[in-house]
Amino acid sequence: MAAVTAQVGDLELAEDAVQDACAAALAQWPADGTPANPGPWLIGTARHKALDRLRREGRRVEKEAEAVREAGASPPPGGWPAGADDELCLIFTCCHPALDPAARVALTLRSVCGLTTAEIAAAFLVPEPTMAQRLVRAKRKIRQAGIAFRVPAADDRPARLDAVLRVVYLVFTEGHTASSGEALIRGELCDQAIRLARALAGLLPGEPEVTGLLALLLLTDARRDARIGPGGDLVLLADQDRSRWDAALIAEGETLVERALRQGRPGPYQLHAAIAACHSGTRAAADTDWREIALLYGELIRYEPTPVVEANRAVAVAMSEGPAAGLVILDAVGTDPRLARWPQLHLARAELLRQLGRRADAADAYQAALQLEPPVPERAFIGRRLRELESQV
Amino acid sequence: MKYLFLLYGPDRPFPPPGTSESREMLDAWNTATEAMAKAGVLIDCAPLQPARASPTVQVRNGQTLLTDGPAAEIKEQFGGYTLVECADLDEALTWAATLPAASDRAVEVRPVIKVEAPR
Secondary structure, X not given: OHHHHHXXXXXXXXXXXXXXXXXXXXXXXXXXXXXXOHHHHHHHHHHHHHHHHHHHHOOOHHHHHHHHHHOOOOOOOOOOOOOHHHHXXXXXXXXOOOXXXXXXXXXXXXXXXXXXXXXXXXXXXXXXXXXXXHHHHXXXXXXXXXXXXXXXXXXXXXXXXXXXXXXXXXXXXXXXXXXXXXXXXXXXXXXXXXXXXXXXXXXXXXXXXXXXXXXXXXXXXXXXXXXXXOOOOEOOHHHOOXXXXXXXXXXXXHHHHHHHHHOOOXXXXXXXXXXXXXXXXXXXXXXXXXXXXXXXXXXXXXXXXXXXXXXXXXXXXXXXXXXXXXXXXXXXXXXXXHHHOOHHHHHHHHHHHHHOOOHHHHHHHHHHHHHOXXXXXXXXXXXXXXXXXXXXX | OEEEEEEEEOOOOOOOXXXXXXXXXXXXXXXXXXXXXXXXXXXXXXXXXXHHHOEEEEEEOOEEEEEEOOOOOOOOEEEEEEEEEOOOHHHHHHHHOOOHHHHHOXXXXXXXXOOOOOO
């Protein structure tokens, strides 16, 4: 897809042409045998199909046909190459900040990861025609606005890379803490995000934030199986069976986060990864170095001055200095109207109030979290806590 | 590819000519547009009279209707434009950000459809 888009200069046309080329391969390869270089064969065929389409449709012929011609009439020795740069161009194009964030995520999954429209629609729980429409609009905007198919210039690079990393992170979090639906984790989205992060880390080995993001995803994903109880309910970090954590993913993630931090250019993803490594390197929840984690969240606030980070710091402070100290920070954060609608804040407050023995206040906070309609598995967890509190009264 | 920078902001008159405020504004604009001209991207640019100076024309069933004021009643008014020729959106966005209006107003970067102008 990336190589063909680079040559025809239009994402929509490239997608149709690649589909045509794959259909041709399905028809020809079983009879004629698979070509020696299937990749270049597909790219060369897609290129011809793109020209065919342009001629047939008589649309925008000038610009794109010119682009195809400019790319050379006959293939170079060894056939059309599928370059790593093309893939990077495709990722940067799909994650362009001029596109709506939801469209960036969908387009990346479609064009870079190769998911079908139906699969993406299912992953985000929207009807397929809605997702198809979103994708068409995004591709049209790329063409109409003249978004170039290239890696951004050095000046724009940091901001544009942030947008790319954000998309990968959104794909992962949507999989890891599914915001809607019955299932708490949608594994296929986590897998796609990790695949993307690995590709980016391979393409941009000198960017510590890319390495940091990959480390973060691996360390978080290592806990995937342990996060879900037998009934499909959420298991909190402290209660997870750590023998079920994936040791290989943890080892890889820890190596990566160390390598990134050694470059001396810290950033939010590296700090998130360092926090995740504090947990994954501890055999028993009781041995967790919460003081270190509270410090890392304190650092993180410099990059992400959000009440969510402050709330997480409050939890770490509660763990190292006691629930009362954490509650002081949480109560201050709770005055932010944006955060008052965030069920996790009320859940965190409820947990601290419960630990302090303030049962009635804890029950109120659990109820407040419930009213904000958290995901189904979290609702089950809150229900259990409420029943425990009632039985103690 | 051509891009039209639409400059939006509050509908207020320009500072009177000769004042230091007016000179500062003109200097800032000259600096920005001269850089664009030097880079070969600038096609045309102009400020507009306040929107309340506009009449709006509509022809319906052969009848010409004239109304006083701008076509749309909005808070932010269209107050000027810059037309540039750039390689792609990223280049256009970089230039749009250099306009003084980007700092205190808003600059919409609208891609222009390529058509043959009648001769």
